[in-house]
Amino acid sequence: MKKHKGLKGAQVTPSPTPIPPIENDLAPECILVPKVYDWVFFANEIETTNFIPDEAARATVSAAIAAGEVVTAEVVGPENLDDVESFVTILENGNPGRVSIRWIIPLTVNVFINGTLATSFQVTTQASDEIMLCVPVGITEENIEAKAAQVVTEGQVPVLPGGEPFGPIIPINVVLCKSVHVTFEVKLEVLAKFCTPRPNNIVVPRPTLRCDLSSIQFPPQCPDIFPPANTECQGTALARREETVATFGVIGTVIEGLSTMTARIAEECSLATSEFTYTFNATDIEPVIPTPVPPIDTPIELNFTFTPSTFETITCDNTTNSLVVFGQGERVLNGIEEQLVFELRLFEGAQSAQLLLRDTSGDVVFDSGLFEALVDFEECDTFGDLLNLI
Structure with missing residues (x-):
């Protein structure tokens, strides 16, 4: 929760007499x-x-x-x-x-x-x-x-x-x-x-299974695909060329560089509105590699931009004002386009972010580590929250 501080030297205004709440006249209605x-x-x-x-x-x-x-x-x-x-x-x-x-x-x-x-x-x-x-x-x-x-x-x-x-x-x-x-x-x-x-993200299957739902009075809803579930939180993050100590590949090659990111996650409490871009610019001349070193080819070019294509799930921690969002996207490294699974973490308290990228086998191929970012976290009202108020 954000706290607002008063201006120093401001005059103290007497508290007004509270206005009594208006009687709630809402009643259930049946509509066509x-x-x-x-x-x-x-x-x-x-x-x-x-x-x-x-x-x-x-x-x-x-x-x-x-x-x-x-x-x-x-x-x-x-x-x-x-x-x-x-x-x-x-x-x-x-x-x-x-x-x-x-x-x-x-x-x-x-x-x-x-x-x-x-x-x-x-x-x-x-x-x-x-x-x-x-x-x-x-x-x-x-x-x-x-x-x-x-x-x-x-x-x-x-x-x-x-x-x-x-x-x-x-x-x-x-x-x-x-x-x-x-x-x-x-x-x-x-x-x-x-x-x-x-x-429009549902692949047309071949063949399609038929579902006989003619016995019901009204056609049933499709809750698995629509409407999309309301998220429990939303957040934004901004980082411009922040110092980063990143880890490349499964052997843990450490590379120093700069992280730039703009993220809008679950705006208006809907995961479908999410978007972000992340760019890493390496500043190392000689990468620090753990010993012993397995026989691999060290990438010549380590600068890249990652762009997500789908957002799948989001996890919110309203006690620490942090969130983690998962999905898939594309990275071009050394002229090769890769389809990777991402995990983006935003922390409002620490004003920091972290991006992890995994290949199709689940191995981490990039870990930015924590880098500084301007993070704003807000809690969303779900249907459960609204029903608890009734």
Whole structure:
């Protein structure tokens, strides 16, 4: 818990008369609501090519390219995201089940010759996804809302020469950000909190087992995947080129260096919002190696940056104001990309942090040891805490 100190020399203000608490008039209510069974947010990059449909404009642009003039194209997404169409098909109900989504994105293409607009036309591009969602028996396509959240296009790109009969080639690169909800109307008596979408992180299995859940009145929730559990704590950390005595490899090669890290763990008490980056810069010229030394090749380059890809679990200690978060990520060392398991520890009392990286066999390949960091730790309210207050 943080303590706030008063300013020295400040005037003492008399304590006001306490205001009596307002009577609690809350009562249980039964409501009919669309219950969220799943909510996924993800994105895809779509790369394709197109051609100029107007014959006269196509000839003008071809002549400009042949003459060496600067010919570029600008792809513009729809002004209204509702113009992006989606078609949902449930391939297999289950917990989770397999769902196919087809997207049609309208685009406007502007072609410029030496910066002057030469022609403009409309095109459509398509994309398809096969994802896993909580769609038990009783959920239909009408219960799934697939909407475009954003259409991101590149700036102006060069128009490429092409042969007859199609003429110049226009590269199109679009990033489509998508939000998919699964809802079903139910009657509930609720105690609720705001929730956030989960990442699209469930691998489509082959084959998928079928689950027959038709005997229940309402389709069951999928508590294992949604909504994500509320964490018991959250924390942030900042370190900029802090002195570090790190250990590399299973034999314990000691390397002195500098640690730089920015971490936001379980913001808003949700593990899905976590992110951090860690960079180690070696300052040793000759590494200190334990004796006897097993026959290994000492890495030529020991500087690296580690970036997490998934956050799996978090452990909180509210008595010491510390947390430990586990997950997986990537490290590039000596030009080789490695998939490693991480363990990040944050300590508010000691204002320090520690990062451990393990390989797939569980051996520690990097241990930063404790290094100084500005750490802020906050306890979260869980449903259990709220229920204990009632």
